[in-house]
Amino acid sequence: MGHVAAPRVRYSLTCVMLLAAAGCGQYQAGAGSGPAGDQVTEGLVGDLKKSGFQVSPGYARLYTQQDCKQYTYPLLKNCLANNPAAPYVLPVMKRWPDEYVNPATANVFGRPRPGYTTTYRLDPRDAVVIYGKMPPPARYMALQTWEFSQRGHWKADDYRKWQHTVVPEQYLFDTIPPGDRRSERTQSVSALGDTVNNVVMQRRSGYSFGKNRYFIITPSATTDQAVRRALKAQGVPDEDIFTEQIPDRDAYGPVGPLGMGKDAIDFTTPFRYAVPDPGQEQAADKWRKNPPLSVMRVRAPESAGPVRRYGPLTFEKRTGNSESHLAGDLQNLIDAVCDRTTTAARLRADGCKQSSASSRLVDPVREYGWAGPYCRSINMNCLGDEQDAIYYLGRPPPLDSGQVYAVVDTLATETGNATYTALSVNDASLLAGVANILDTGLKGSADGYAKTVRNSGKFFVHYFTRDCQVLRGVPGWPKNCTEITPQMLPTSSDTAAEGDPALHGKFLPSLRDYIKPGTARGPYSAELLAPRILTFTQPGK
Template sequence: MGHVAPRVWYSLMGVMLLAVAGCGRHQPGAGEDTAGDAMTTGLVADLQKNGFQVNPGYARLYTQQDCKDFTYPRMRNCYANNPAAPYVTPVVKTWPNEYVDPAVVNAFGSMRPGYTSTYRLDPRDAVVMYGKMPPPGRYMGLQTWEFSQDGHWKASDRRKWEQKPDQPVPLQYLFDTIPPDAPRSERTQSVSALGDIVNNVVMERRSGQPFDKNRYFIITPSATTDHAVRRALHAQGVPDEDIFTEQIPARDNLGPIGPLGMGKNAVDFFTTFRYAVPDPDQQQAADKWRKNPPLTVMRVRAPASVGPVQRYGPLTFAKRTANNEAYLADDMRNLVTAVCDRVSTAARLRTRDCGQQQSASAPLPDLVRDFGWTGPYCRKIGMNCLGDQQDAAYFLSRPLPIDSGQVYAVVDTLATETGNATYTALSANDASLMAGVANVLDTGLKGSAEGYAKTVEHSDKFFVHYFSRDCSVLRGMPDWPKNCTEITTGMLPPRAGTAGEGDPALHGMFMASLRDYVKPGTERGPDSTKLLTPRILTFTQSAK
């Protein structure tokens, strides 16, 4: 088939391939309409009639196991994936002239031959994904990042973060090449944001409650291509308010984004759809949706006849707001003191994180507020932004040992109770993989500070949660089994005797992270400058 002219290939095979692969692994039942199938046939026919080239794709679930089996071995990084939910990734068939870096083949799971989850974009290209959205829940959103870029960082930029003692992320995750650990490589990992997420609030404000409804997404660098694809969707009866475009901007405030194209030096892209915290009565339906996402994926290229390429303007992020939590600062200090006293007396554990001997590890910094890690900055200096986004305040601890009887207490305001989050996720991460391994939602954190109500005002606005290899050392503490997550060796292997996966220097190292998602009444995460900074306190068992 390599000798068939491209235009003939797409026109003869496009509909058949999309029928086979367009809905991913989803197999519709009798009489079921997935917004794929019949509509896809009509859409492809209409696009091709108007001169478009069409290539098929499919939707694939990306799981924590994929991170361990594929992403870390190839990229040496799991990009601090959020364990609150798996991700759905659109996978597309490569164009005949598209450069595919051997180093990233199957980097995000086992793909069909000739397909990729990291893709390049010609100025006239678009990736199109549509279908039935998941059952009702508290969050879903589509985001595209620049995955990698040509060029290399300056030694001075790398040294800046190497010498900064309070930044929490091990340096190899921030500065690495493709393939990893290749000093002479002129391609760096980027995973940097290109704009705001198209989330459920954005969808609802434009077209009503989107869960369980059909919605349509276009990812493109050209307004011309977007308009032409929209016309084709309109011809299939899709209302314009149900179509959402992720605009790939021509530049950000620090420089151009690109170059586009199919060549080796062009930037490539990575897209995910994330669905989190289904409604309690929707868990079974949510599991079914995730197992076989009923989504159609294709990539298209507009002909010159639709008009000249019109690139989008510069990247701008929406303004973020928050309810100021400063009035709770004294209560936070009192709560930290109370936790220190109670753990020291009731559980007889020691700590140096209380009183006048506070260690540098105690605060959890916010990666945007405290370090400015956003897409434009990361692209400018050739740094990996680890999938930055504007839908959450994101606090992260540095790697901490957990194999010698340590108990970690995380203390902070509960943003769902201060009106600053739709949902909150407190996570445990394996530092050797930069991967999330366990998660506690706000529903599990709510009320965990009520045992301190006699000495702490507004205790209902706070949470206290513990992480340890052995939570039984907290016996005697109020609600100790409920408010402690045991980090098993199955979640995070021990330092001693660990073989295979992960960075050996970071085996047995734990990182805590806190994400506060989407301030109610807005489309984005809370402004973290108005939030109190979470504290992580380290306790150890007394020597016998």
């Protein structure tokens, strides 16, 4: 995700603040089912206030890679492995008068307007309402709420259990503020349920890109029903309204506490949008920079009825098309890559001698159990876990001694296991995404081995190194190589660069396979062949 200029925010809730002026102009959110913008806002706020609701305005803004470096890392010492293929749009909330906002994270996702916050707390009677025109056609969009932080501390046994896995331990276990052992608050960023993505939307309300859709985030079915009635009174079809239910408990115990106080959990709700259709790039960029979304917080009065909390958290079951029949072909491809890279580029094939287990990228959700409920139970940062993708990760290897790495795997879009695939480079010193190769750039990358490898079109081969010139003569060169420059990721000798100095010059490879076709969730990784990362070195280095 490259730098995007700070968005010129279009405040569609001018009318809400708070209907001080009569006759607000119509907000033209574009074609789509149901009314939109001020057309809804004016009547919705009026109806809710007549029913005794408190209403507070918000707005939407783009969260950029530059925001991560300028705000998130300095405050959290963690960029949360942001996806460079999917910049996030965040709702920004006006604080309730009694709401505690931690000064250590007040600007964690960028500097909001005075009196607003980029993370928020929820009273049991609260709801966040977000609505407007969805982005232009693409392969993915989704809204998801995560618990951002919680009171507590991890145990030494849990820290030791995970400290030598694929993610450096300081990103998994840290306090707010970071490194403060006296702090009683830990970073969480853990899932509270399945995402409301474009497949979920289409199943309920039809094709939703470019259409008006409405989202309610609440812990109470009572509040949800009251907000739905108010939306439907403005002409919004029920099928266009989606509720994210904040559960009262998960597999490990209660989710909470809720409330405005210092010890209550807080939340963040990003809207993700990735891989616009061909020809939609300009429109997509315009949507992101100026998101046509209305945001408000509401609080139901006691007269609306007793709070009815939602039941235990559950995740939708994943499925996958078995790739086991391709295992032999994958091994043949690995052998061929090792042979051609050593002979054509005259590199040493150190990684080809490694066992499959030691050179394999892993799916932490399935193999380690790193999903929201477990992470919360041990006060671990779940790094924004979600069920829409397999998210393969590898331990950060070094780059500055002439190393060359080849990632080899099945291409899930070609095996029917993904709607889109993204192979990413993360700066290990920030845990920040810095480069991305989509399936469109990976497709055909194994064709140079078709004479010796069956089903080569179902695989990909891609290299990462500081200097792609060393791969001259290797099949697919130079297209199949990403050069990780010092501007993208600092060298190990760069003492002035931001981030953890011990991790300068190292990258964390990741592979995301998003949404198995025919389902609303990512594929089940047990059915897929895990990616392999092969290490090569230059003689004399």
